[in-house]
């Protein structure tokens with residue numbers, strides 16, 4: 001069966017891995033909602049929403065770096081081998097794609113802010129741009145790339161969540177349980 005233990009019972013991901021996965025997932029959902037809302041609310045609410053989006057964005061960036069460091073140093077250990085079927089081969093591609101897109105999305109968020117001539121402010125801390133001034137065109141390019149990539153992440157993460165529910169409800173193979181709280 002796809003993703004099941006190789007000779008050993010499947011074990012759950014550690015509490016750190018599960019915590020990192022779900023805190024990132026919730027933050028990404030919140031960031032998407034705030035991002036989509038920021039241009040649709042009355043003017044007075046735009047600033048506060050951008051400000052919350054920036055603080056949560058910096059928190060997400062810190063969690064993302066921790067998560068990648070945790071992963072590459074072997075912290076994400078679990079005893080299973082991915083299946084060799086289509087789903088087994090697609091899963092690592094989707095997971096790798098999500099990591100890559102998240103990294104780029106976070107970088108684009110900082111660049112979208114800095115290119116507009118503003119610092120990234122998070123929980124009162126001010127992170128100034130290490131770059132010189134940028135043109136209006138560059139600013140718009142970073143902003144729209146950030147907006148489009150947000151949709152791509154939500155679509156891919158939606159497919160990923162649906163696959164997890166398939167594992168839980170149809171395949172009943174414990175894949176969701178090992179990441180569940």
Ligand code: HEM
Pocket residue numbers: 028031032034035036038039050053054056057058060061102105106107108109110112113120143144146147148150153
């Ligand atoms: C996965 C994480 C994130 C998602 C899903 C996300 C999503 C979005 C969306 C949908 C928008 C609206 C884009 C548009 O105008 O169409 C937006 C705007 C923006 N985001 Fe993000 N974002 C994320 C992370 C970040 C981070 C880490 C930062 C920087 C620290 C950031 C900074 C910004 C800025 C500066 C804007 C433009 C605000 C303005 O118009 O004044 N975002 N984001």
Ligand code: HEM
Pocket residue numbers: 003021024025026028029071076091095096098099157160161162164165175176177178179180
């Ligand atoms: C923005 C939302 C999400 C993102 C970015 C995301 C990202 C990821 C990534 C990158 C992995 C691979 C972890 C690794 O091997 O290092 C993973 C694993 C996993 N995710 Fe998500 N995820 C999200 C939402 C969800 C949701 C909503 C569910 C369930 C309904 C879910 C269930 C799982 C499960 C069960 C695994 C473990 C898969 C396995 O052990 O083969 N994820 N997720």
